[in-house]
Amino acid sequence: MKQFKGRVVTPGEVCCEAVVTTQGFNTLASLQMALQFGDKKVKCGDQNNEELHGKSLIGKALCLPQTIGSTTGGLVIYCACALEKNPGCMLFANHIDSLAAAGAVLAEVWVDGITMPVVDCLGDEFLNYVKDGMKITVKKDGIVEVE
Amino acid sequence: MILTKEQQDILDGNKGETLAKVMKTLVMYGDAFEAEKLVPITSNYNHLVTSFGLKVMSPVYDLMQKLLDAGVASGQEFSVDPRPLDKNVPANFLQNLVFNKFMYSKQDFYEKQLKELGLMNEDAFTCTCYMDEVGNKPKRGEVLSWAESSAVVYANSVLGARCNRNSGIIDIMGSIAGYVPYFGLLTDEGRRATWLIRVETTKKPEAQLLGSAIGMKVMEDVPYIVGLDKWLGNELNDSTCAYLKDFGAATASNGAVGLYHIEGLTPEAKDFGKDLIVSGAREYIIDDNELERVQANYPVVWKNKDAKPKLCFVGCPHLSLEQLKSWTENIEKELKNKGNKKVIIPTVFTAAPRVLEEFKKTDYATRLEKMGVITSYICPLMYMNNPLCKKMPVITSSNKLRTYTSARYYKDEEILDMITGGKK
Numbered sequence: 001m002k003q004f005k006g007r008v009v010t011p012g013e014v015c016c017e018a019v020v021t022t023q024g025f026n027t028l029a030s031l032q033m034a035l036q037f038g039d040k041k042v043k044c045g046d047q048n049n050e051e052l053h054g055k056s057l058i059g060k061a062l063c064l065p066q067t068i069g070s071t072t073g074g075l076v077i078y079c080a081c082a083l084e085k086n087p088g089c090m091l092f093a094n095h096i097d098s099l100a101a102a103g104a105v106l107a108e109v110w111v112d113g114i115t116m117p118v119v120d121c122l123g124d125e126f127l128n129y130v131k132d133g134m135k136i137t138v139k140k141d142g143i144v145e146v147e
Numbered sequence: 148m149i150l151t152k153e154q155q156d157i158l159d160g161n162k163g164e165t166l167a168k169v170m171k172t173l174v175m176y177g178d179a180f181e182a183e184k185l186v187p188i189t190s191n192y193n194h195l196v197t198s199f200g201l202k203v204m205s206p207v208y209d210l211m212q213k214l215l216d217a218g219v220a221s222g223q224e225f226s227v228d229p230r231p232l233d234k235n236v237p238a239n240f241l242q243n244l245v246f247n248k249f250m251y252s253k254q255d256f257y258e259k260q261l262k263e264l265g266l267m268n269e270d271a272f273t274c275t276c277y278m279d280e281v282g283n284k285p286k287r288g289e290v291l292s293w294a295e296s297s298a299v300v301y302a303n304s305v306l307g308a309r310c311n312r313n314s315g316i317i318d319i320m321g322s323i324a325g326y327v328p329y330f331g332l333l334t335d336e337g338r339r340a341t342w343l344i345r346v347e348t349t350k351k352p353e354a355q356l357l358g359s360a361i362g363m364k365v366m367e368d369v370p371y372i373v374g375l376d377k378w379l380g381n382e383l384n385d386s387t388c389a390y391l392k393d394f395g396a397a398t399a400s401n402g403a404v405g406l407y408h409i410e411g412l413t414p415e416a417k418d419f420g421k422d423l424i425v426s427g428a429r430e431y432i433i434d435d436n437e438l439e440r441v442q443a444n445y446p447v448v449w450k451n452k453d454a455k456p457k458l459c460f461v462g463c464p465h466l467s468l469e470q471l472k473s474w475t476e477n478i479e480k481e482l483k484n485k486g487n488k489k490v491i492i493p494t495v496f497t498a499a500p501r502v503l504e505e506f507k508k509t510d511y512a513t514r515l516e517k518m519g520v521i522t523s524y525i526c527p528l529m530y531m532n533n534p535l536c537k538k539m540p541v542i543t544s545s546n547k548l549r550t551y552t553s554a555r556y557y558k559d560e561e562i563l564d565m566i567t568g569g570k571k
Binding site: 033036069070075083099102103105 | 201
């Protein structure tokens with residue numbers, strides 16, 4: 001088990017399985033089709049992301065450097081949360097980007113009863129260490145345990 | 148974050164619960180970037196990214212309704228991204244059924260909400276709101292609360308306005324409050340370049356391919372590009388602005404670029420030159436081989452990679468008037484060379500409604516129509532984003548459309564060749 005300390009963007013505690021992308025997570029390309037056509041597993045639809053394409057994202061600890069792409073990104077995250085099709089948490093190696101931050105904040109402020117902890121600044125070492133299927137525990141103070 | 152008394156009053160709920168939540172959203176958003184303060188929006192108009200009445204986006208329309216019901220709609224009018232539907236664009240019975248009855252069943256409802264929230268006019272649906280014909284063109288230094296990645300990168304880089312890559316919903320919340328958090332591309336420091344890009348190609352690089360290469364390399368950083376003014380000149384004329392529009396859209400969609408500087412051309416690069424580059428900036432050299440490598444690595448997701456294209460989209464982001472005219476001339480010339488009269492692949496050129504209106508006043512419009520090309524105000528991306536279109540072999544010269552859909556990317560000259568009949 002290894003521990004990493006990040007910065008809490010939106011708080012919460014969760015324990016779930018990791019899915020990892022070492023390239024930017026394109027929110028629109030990844031989630032739109034799944035949300036639109038009621039894919040219960042919320043499989044990643046981004047054909048440009050070999051690491052994630054076709055993998056289920058719902059309830060998973062999404063480990064990523066940052067999000068990229070369309071500025072609908074934040075509202076896509078917000079909708080995923082409102083529709084209860086969101087990842088279990090989002091864990092950023094880098095400083096969070098403006099679109100993901102918007103999505104996390106919109107969900108926190110405007111969606112009742114949602115808990116999707118978002119932690120950033122976990123560092124490159126985190127992303128080098130974590131692998132698909134590893135057990136992730138996110139604690140309130142931004143501590144992320146990987147085992 | 149330090150708030151003024153007025154801002155604190157709003158946050159404390161003295162102007163109502165909904166406005167307090169709007170302010171809380173902006174403060175939390177700013178806190179994520181250690182923003183010290185909120186600054187006033189100074190542009191005449193806003194621009195929103197959410198133009199589509201997608202059934203699945205019902206949480207967005209519920210939120211918009213909360214804002215309307217609370218009477219907090221902004222006094223600031225706005226343009227918005229293109230409509231997702233246009234009956235001029237070819238679609239079969241099943242596609243029309245899926246588009247109208249299933250996917251975009253909330254379109255009319257949402258457009259009504261947009262009007263109530265402050266839509267500029269019925270024609271204000273385009274991703275290129277900064278075109279003269281559309282009239283939402285901010286001035287240098289103005290602070291914006293825009294979303295739409297291609298419009299934000301254009302406003303920052305070509306017009307010198309100041310705007311972060313805001314998400315949909317955040318765009319309207321900033322406008323409602325009248326403030327945006329001061330961080331990132333709003334600050335002088337955030338506008339400095341952390342990458343030096345050297346363009347060393349032997350010919351003018353394709354805008355959308357160059358933008359893609361840079362976007363994928365620098366991600367959300369600010370690049371300072373040298374060697375491009377050799378091909379583009381030092382003046383922001385119609386042709387150069389169209390190039391930068393397409394280039395920027397590719398940097399923003401293939402990466403997350405919100406601002407670029409081009410030496411000798413874009414306003415801040417002209418004023419400050421290499422002083423914009425931070426010390427220790429990384430370097431990326433782009434030559435012919437690098438562009439070939441980037442294009443060769445695009446995945447082809449068509450089931451049959453050799454399928455005959457069934458549709459071609461040009462204009463993501465929307466074409467300028469100048470681009471519509473030059474495409475018309477180029478197609479005419481190529482068809483003549485090949486002994487054809489009409490394009491052999493159904494082809495749709497997309498542009499802003501007001502740009503199309505101006506185009507239709509010229510004889511180019513009749514000439515283009517005679518060659519079988521359809522013009523539309525549609526958003527190709529929204530048209531393509533469904534399983535039915537995913538099965539269609541669609542070609543495009545838009546790197547943004549390639550990124551988000553199954554459309555296959557070709558350079559402009561390759562598209563021209565393909566739609567006019569291929570090599571003879």
